[in-house]
Amino acid sequence: MDRVKDLASKKAAVIFTKSSCCMCHSIKQLFYELGASPAVYELDNDSSYGREMEWALKGLGCNPSVPAVFIGGKFVGSSKDVISLHVDGSLKQMLMDAKAIWF
Amino acid sequence: MGSRIRVGVEDEKGAQRGMPSFNSELPISNSCYTEGNAIDTFHVSDFGAFGQSYRLEDAVDLSGNPDSVFNSLKVSGQTISPGPVRISALDKLPTSLDNSPLTNQTQLYRLRLTKLQSSNLGSGTILSGHTENQEESVMADASPRTDISTDVDTDDKNQRFDQNQSLVAVGSDSSDRSKDKSDQKTLRRLAQNREAARKSRLRKKAYVQQLESSRLKLTQLEQELQRARQQGVFISSSGEQTHSLSGNGAMQFDAEYARWLEEQNRQINELRAAVNSHASDTELRMIVDGILAHYDEIFRLKGVAAKADVFHLLSGMWKTPAERCFLWLGGFRSSELLKLLVSQLEPLTEQQLMGITNLQQSSQQAEDALSQGMEALQQSLAETLSTGAPSSSGSSGNVANYMGQMAMAMGKLGTLEGFIRQADNLRQQTLQQMHRILTTRQSARALLAIHDYFSRLRALSSLWLARPRD
Numbered sequence: 001m002d003r004v005k006d007l008a009s010k011k012a013a014v015i016f017t018k019s020s021c022c023m024c025h026s027i028k029q030l031f032y033e034l035g036a037s038p039a040v041y042e043l044d045n046d047s048s049y050g051r052e053m054e055w056a057l058k059g060l061g062c063n064p065s066v067p068a069v070f071i072g073g074k075f076v077g078s079s080k081d082v083i084s085l086h087v088d089g090s091l092k093q094m095l096m097d098a099k100a101i102w103f
Numbered sequence: 104m105g106s107r108i109r110v111g112v113e114d115e116k117g118a119q120r121g122m123p124s125f126n127s128e129l130p131i132s133n134s135c136y137t138e139g140n141a142i143d144t145f146h147v148s149d150f151g152a153f154g155q156s157y158r159l160e161d162a163v164d165l166s167g168n169p170d171s172v173f174n175s176l177k178v179s180g181q182t183i184s185p186g187p188v189r190i191s192a193l194d195k196l197p198t199s200l201d202n203s204p205l206t207n208q209t210q211l212y213r214l215r216l217t218k219l220q221s222s223n224l225g226s227g228t229i230l231s232g233h234t235e236n237q238e239e240s241v242m243a244d245a246s247p248r249t250d251i252s253t254d255v256d257t258d259d260k261n262q263r264f265d266q267n268q269s270l271v272a273v274g275s276d277s278s279d280r281s282k283d284k285s286d287q288k289t290l291r292r293l294a295q296n297r298e299a300a301r302k303s304r305l306r307k308k309a310y311v312q313q314l315e316s317s318r319l320k321l322t323q324l325e326q327e328l329q330r331a332r333q334q335g336v337f338i339s340s341s342g343e344q345t346h347s348l349s350g351n352g353a354m355q356f357d358a359e360y361a362r363w364l365e366e367q368n369r370q371i372n373e374l375r376a377a378v379n380s381h382a383s384d385t386e387l388r389m390i391v392d393g394i395l396a397h398y399d400e401i402f403r404l405k406g407v408a409a410k411a412d413v414f415h416l417l418s419g420m421w422k423t424p425a426e427r428c429f430l431w432l433g434g435f436r437s438s439e440l441l442k443l444l445v446s447q448l449e450p451l452t453e454q455q456l457m458g459i460t461n462l463q464q465s466s467q468q469a470e471d472a473l474s475q476g477m478e479a480l481q482q483s484l485a486e487t488l489s490t491g492a493p494s495s496s497g498s499s500g501n502v503a504n505y506m507g508q509m510a511m512a513m514g515k516l517g518t519l520e521g522f523i524r525q526a527d528n529l530r531q532q533t534l535q536q537m538h539r540i541l542t543t544r545q546s547a548r549a550l551l552a553i554h555d556y557f558s559r560l561r562a563l564s565s566l567w568l569a570r571p572r573d
Contacts, residue, residue, distance in 0.1 A: 020514075022483060023521050026476030033468045064521070079521070080528055087465050087532035088539075 001056040003049050008070035012100035013038035016057060016068040019045060023079050024067040030082070034092060036100045038069075072098030352411025356404065357421050363401050370394050371554045378547050388543045394550050398534055402527045405433070409523045416523055423564030426557065431470065432477065432526035437533035438467040440553060444537075447552045448545055458540035466533045473529070477522055480515060487511045 008014045013031060015038045017024035031038045043050040043066060057065045062078050069076040071094045076082060085091040095101045374390045409416055416433040419426070429435065441463040445451075451459065487508055538546045 020483070022476045022480040022515075022518055023525070025479040026472045026522075026525075029475045030468060030472035033472060079525055083469050083525055083528055084532050086469055087462070087529065088536050089461060089465065 001059070004053050004056045004060075005073075007039070007041055008075070009073040011039040012036075012072060012098040013095060014041070014070040015039070016041050016043055016053065016066055016070075018043050018066045021064075021066050023064075027067045027069065027079055027082055030086065034095060034101060035103075036095050038100070071095060071100065352408055353415035353421075356408035356412070356415065359404050359408075360401070360421050363397070363404065367394070367397055367554070368558075370397060371551065374547055375551060378544075378551065384543050387547050391538070391543060391546050391550060395534060395538060399531065402531045405527050406524060409433075409520045409527075413519045413523055417519065423561045424567060425560045425564040429560075432473060433523045434526060434530055435557075436466075436470060437530050438463050438470055440556075441466065441533070441537070443556060444549050444552055448541065448549055451545075455540055455545075459537070462533065462536050462540065466529060469529050473522060473526055480518060480522070484512055484515045487515065 004016070007016075013036045015024070015028060015031065017028065017040055019042050028038065028040060041053075043054050046053065054065045057068045060068070060075050062068045062075070064078060067079055067082075069078070069082050076085065076094070082091060085094070092101070096103075370390065370393060374387075374394065377387055377390055405416060415421065419430040419433065422430065426435075429439065441459060445456075445459055445463075448459070490508065537549060541549060
């Protein structure tokens with residue numbers, strides 16, 4: 001958990017993914033489309049902390065555990081939340097507030 | 104045992120009573136007597152020989168030779184006192200048989216008798232009445248008599264029973280009326296047994312017929328299933344489905360969708376009437392909210408169907424052909440819909456226009472993102488299935504490779520459900536956001552426009568399918 005929080009606070013937009021997860025790919029693309037450059041951490045490539053972090057994300061209520069999005073250090077949610085927020089314009093606003101994007 | 108064969112031919116008119124009176128309703132095997140006809144039966148206890156009476160018939164020759172009958176009676180070693188036996192009645196028998204109004208049946212009856220005789224000639228020896236046999240047979244006969252009458256399977260036994268009854272015509276006893284009463288009862292009981300046996304047989308026949316038709320139906324259904332399977336419809340053959348979408352998920356969803364469409368039509372008509380009649384905003388809002396809630400319902404149903412059969416949803420087979428043309432991830436493209444709506448929703452305020460434009464852009468971006476995710480999935484799946492370079496470790500290694508590949512590919516396919524879910528989520532969110540941006544009246548018009556668009560697509564599909572081909 002600590003590690004997750006730690007990594008999430010390091011950058012304005014952070015996404016935890018798995019290399020095999022294609023939905024993670026979609027969410028990443030969405031962020032790129034918006035002009036953000038999120039930090040991407042692949043849990044399956046982190047041999048030491050990967051499983052632990054996945055546990056922590058699940059504990060946060062992220063289901064499925066990936067993709068897990070943090071903006072401004074705060075947990076936003078999984079793909080469903082991200083899309084919902086994107087549709088009503090909140091995602092963009094959050095990114096702007098966190099200085100992940102400028103316009 | 105000096106007993107009398109009372110075969111119930113008691114008086115003159117009994118000559119006819121005495122003989123089997125044939126009830127045309129009963130099948131021939133029961134034709135020996137009918138209820139209420141005073142062919143008195145003989146008491147089992149009276150003559151043990153008749154315990155083996157179903158063998159005795161072998162010797163009974165009703166075809167008209169009274170002498171042989173009488174002789175066969177004698178063979179039984181019991182003092183079947185022939186005293187009261189009215190051979191005369193027997194004399195009458197053949198003629199009365201002939202004169203019976205039911206001549207056909209009597210002839211059939213006779214035929215059966217002769218048949219049985221010829222087949223069972225050998226068993227005539229049983230008529231050597233051993234005492235033990237006699238007693239056993241007395242006991243045994245008490246029930247077999249009723250058993251026989253209710254036995255539905257063995258025609259043979261019925262025949263024997265018939266033969267049994269034929270003996271009643273052998274002799275007669277005209278005295279002792281009090282015994283007649285109980286004989287009557289027994290007769291009636293036997294008649295009822297007969298009737299029950301007949302009914303039982305009829306029931307069995309009906310049941311068998313039912314089974315046959317069910318079997319036919321089953322093969323028909325199996326054929327249909329086979330055909331549907333070939334068309335790629337997912338048919339779940341496992342019996343272990345415990346959630347609500349038991350059985351065929353695709354078919355169930357199709358049915359639910361059809362119902363949903365009907366309800367939507369109804370709601371839209373209601374909305375149209377309200378708009379045309381310039382109903383109040385409150386009323387409009389109620390109907391609009393209802394329609395949006397109804398959309399929520401189809402997305403919920405699709406979610407359930409995605410779990411059961413994601414490929415059915417992806418295929419779009421639940422939609423009409425023209426709609427399928429525009430299919431994206433198992434449904435419509437929100438961005439396309441909004442593009443169509445903008446022109447119809449005017450006049451819009453600046454803010455509204457911006458809102459709708461942004462919404463259109465957002466939905467487009469989300470659609471693109473999801474599309475790219477799907478492409479990545481396809482690529483990944485292709486890679487998984489194509490890495491099959493024969494390893495040098497031999498066949499077992501290949502099999503392990505193969506299994507591993509399949510396992511991975513299965514996992515990837517599982518993520519399809521997630522994509523459909525998010526696509527539907529996008530559609531749902533778009534509709535709701537649109538409703539938020541627009542006024543109630545505008546929302547109403549938007550919903551009507553959306554419905555009209557899709558119903559025109561559906562109509563186009565029908566026209567297309569029905570078009571004349573050369």
